[in-house]
Amino acid sequence: MKVLHVNAGLESGGGLTHIINLLKEAKSEKKDFTLLCLADGPVAKAAQEAKINYHVLGVKSRYDLTSLRRLSDFINHGNFDIVHTHGPRANLYLALIKGKITAKWCVTVHSDPYLDFKGRGFLGKVFTRQNVRALKKADCIFAITKRFADLITTKTGISAAKVHVIYNGTFFHDDSAIPAKYEHPHFNIVNVARLEKVKGQELLLQALKKLDNGNVHLYIAGDGTQKRSLQELTQKLELGPQVTFQGFMTHKQLKHLYRRMDLAVLTSYSESFPLVLLEASDNLLPILSTDVGDIEMMIPDKRHGFIANTGDVASITAALQAAVNTPKEELKQMAFREKAYVADNFSLNKQLSSILTVYQSLIKGD
Template identity: 45%
Template sequence: MKVLHINAGLENGGGLSHIIGLLSHLPEDDVELLTFADGPVAKAAKDKGIKVKILGKNSRYDFSLLKVLAKYINDGNFDLVHTHGARANLFISLIKRKIKARWIITVHSDPRLDFMNRGMLGRIFTNLNVKSLKKSDGIFAVTNNFKEILLALGLPDSKIKVIYNGIAFSKKAPQLQEHKNFEIVIVGRLHPIKGHAVLLEAFQAANMTSAHLTIIGDGELKSELQADVKKLGLDNQVLFTGLLTQDEINLRYLKTDLAVLSSFSESFPLVLLEAANFAIPVIATDVGDMRQLIPNSSYGWIVPTHNVKAMSLALEEAYGKWQSGDLKKTGFALETHAKKYFSIDRLCKTTMDGYRYFLSK
């Protein structure tokens, strides 16, 4: 079975981590990656020794690629094309009748919200992406919640398989570094859907006398969020790091007590699995299939979206557990649970099973 994974190549974050994590653990003779641009995804693939073809176009919608793309797929005798992201989905939808391979899409995010706050252009791109999803031969949804969304958009149940994200967990427990204050981390692009503004308000409202918040990531809201920090009087407690490599994030985790996800919509966030790998407990909003990772309060906290008070109360409770020394128990419970159900081996097996299922149809 030969599978060609396709991504535009310009993204960072969870999509990149999913693609590279999966391809670096699947049999290397069976998979290849193609990107439209020589960007972060191609670089990460090269660093991992993954075979990657770069078409070399940086223009987001350069349709001159279509003929080249169809020829590459057919000449390579690929059994399956597996796309990640709206642009890759659109391009394959336009050449589907010209390629021999079956076509699978992984839906990493809510397709209704991928182009939020982009006006008429965003609505056009959303409609094009939904039409692309309907043309595919099969879909991997990374949460059951996303499957329900796809069903509501008119896709048939037989076309969708739920495959949860997974990572390569450390075999040995990382040695966390001693530190004085209660250290909180949030990792993600600075985008309205990530809910950073709610977290900042909750952080300011919580009764935590020695807490620091580190915001890792970059994006369109950076200036606005920095202004919020000043307005809330949090200059000495909140740090913006900008984009960091995974190795740099891991170093941060070594001196972190709590990870937070404040998003209004999510898939199954790899950043929380990465925190679990360090036995770091998490507070997460009730998005995606979060209760699969945090089944009850022994494993962490789940709070409603957009709810400053609920987030603030959860922060205070975690802070109290940190003061008493009980917070680590929550982190260890989360680590054990995540390793059992969300490993990279499990992701690879369910992905290969999905390939065989859609090839047989």
């Protein structure tokens, strides 16, 4: 079975990690997977570093539809059985050439398709409609959470038989391979996410202000369209001494940063099954998240982490306060407990096995 994964190539967050990790696992299991990036960028660079079989189609812009013929030729001449797209742009391209290829087409929905372009005005609405139309044409959809699966079937009218819930997985390291934490005087929290409306960093800043604890320091690792407005909000709330904008960070840089952190936090309005929290857990950080996606599958109870209500500053503040008030030894044991749980349930091996089962059923016509 030959499988082609297609992405725009410009991902720099969880989507990039999902794609690269999945193909690394496939390579380790000797599966015939290839990655095609529509444009050169972070994904192709990460694939090269991971020694994954990849190609770049060379699309010049979002509106470069002259590359559609090259894309269909690449798929047909490569004799791929499955084409698996990630992201709205790749979805649109496959929707436009679906009638010209023989391969079955799968899509992974990494986030709420109705929120992906939130805050982008008229063009955002256009992109949202195009992406939803593309999803309807796919042979199969992988939803990262049951909530997304339910949303897709109820809001778009796509048949439930086409939608499969498969949770994200990641590589987990032995605890002995995780470097010891640095001693530090403050209670440090880290938010690793794109700086976009959907990630809700403004809620985290407001909660930090309400917490009113100068010993709590926030590190925001990521970049995006909301960077300036978030920096302005930080100054407006007089939180400058407590907040550091790290910008985009590589995995190596993040691992170093994690050694000075006490808590990993996501305050998103929407998530699938956030890989950044799995990765933080692998690095033995306790985690806090808003009640997004199927987060209760990742944090099953209060012994494994902290959950706040989505979009609720007061609830986020209370969860932060609970974490700050927890003795350091208890937080340490929580981190060990959570890592053991997620490593047992959300490995890349399990994720890939579930995806391969669906591929096989598509090829057989089940």
